[in-house]
Amino acid sequence: xxxxxxxxxxxxxxxxxxxxxxxxxxxxxxxxxxxxxxxxxxxxxxxxxxxxxxxxxxxxxxxxxxxxxxxxxxxxxxxxxxxxxxxxxxxxxxxxxxxxxxxxxxxxxxxxxxxxxxxxxxxxxxxxxxxxxxxxxxxxxxxxxxxxxxxxxxxxxxxxxxxxx
Numbered sequence: 001x002x003x004x005x006x007x008x009x010x011x012x013x014x015x016x017x018x019x020x021x022x023x024x025x026x027x028x029x030x031x032x033x034x035x036x037x038x039x040x041x042x043x044x045x046x047x048x049x050x051x052x053x054x055x056x057x058x059x060x061x062x063x064x065x066x067x068x069x070x071x072x073x074x075x076x077x078x079x080x081x082x083x084x085x086x087x088x089x090x091x092x093x094x095x096x097x098x099x100x101x102x103x104x105x106x107x108x109x110x111x112x113x114x115x116x117x118x119x120x121x122x123x124x125x126x127x128x129x130x131x132x133x134x135x136x137x138x139x140x141x142x143x144x145x146x147x148x149x150x151x152x153x154x155x156x157x158x159x160x161x162x163x164x165x
Contacts, residue, residue, distance in 0.1 A: 002031045002048045002160050007038040009054040009062030014121055015086045018144050019053045022084070025153035031160070038064040044072055049080040049160060054104075055121065056087030058131075061103035069107040076111040080163060082156055083113050086144070087121040094120060094145050114159060117152050120144055 004026055008019035019035050026033035038052065054065025065083075069076065085104050092098060098118040100108065108116050121144070 002164065003046060004031050004033045004049045004051065005041065005044065005047045006033055006035045006051045006053065007041050007065070007068055008035070009038045009064030009068070011055060011057065011062065014144065015053050015055040015062065018084070018086050018119060018149065021144070021146060021149050022051060022053070022153060025150050026157070029153065029157040031157070038068040041068055041072070044075045044079070047079065050076060051082045051084060051156070053084035053086065056085050056101060059101050061085055061101055061107070066103055066107065069111060073111055080160065081111055081113045083108050083116045085116070085118045088118065091120065093118050094148050119148060
């Protein structure tokens with residue numbers, strides 16, 4: 001059994017929900033998975049692999065995800081790591097492999113991540129703050145696709161099992 005940490009950075013809760021979905025899918029594959037806010041991760045003791053998920057805002061990966069990568073870069077470079085971005089407010093993440101934003105690609109290169117993935121995001125109709133409230137008037141919705149996440153977790157599980165063999 002592999003112990004995975006799924007760490008997330010979110011401002012509006014959508015990426016936390018996606019991280020919880022990833023964690024449950026990993027548990028369904030018989031892995032031990034802990035889901036935690038990236039800002040609350042103090043060390044990686046006892047962790048065999050990591051998924052870092054961060055929301056995208058205006059083309060920037062969430063600061064808590066970036067800070068975790070920076071703070072734990074040495075240890076992360078020794079572990080299997082996957083990076084996740086959430087944010088497109090349409091179905092493009094389901095139909096197209098979206099190139100990672102520069103924060104994600106830089107982080108992946110820095111730690112030698114095994115892969116990067118972008119999933120659709122969520123924006124509540126009553127979102128507060130600028131520019132979210134303005135965007136919510138025309139772009140509110142939930143594009144987090146559980147089947148897309150499950151297919152991706154299947155791939156991660158396959159890689160983890162090949163590492164253990």
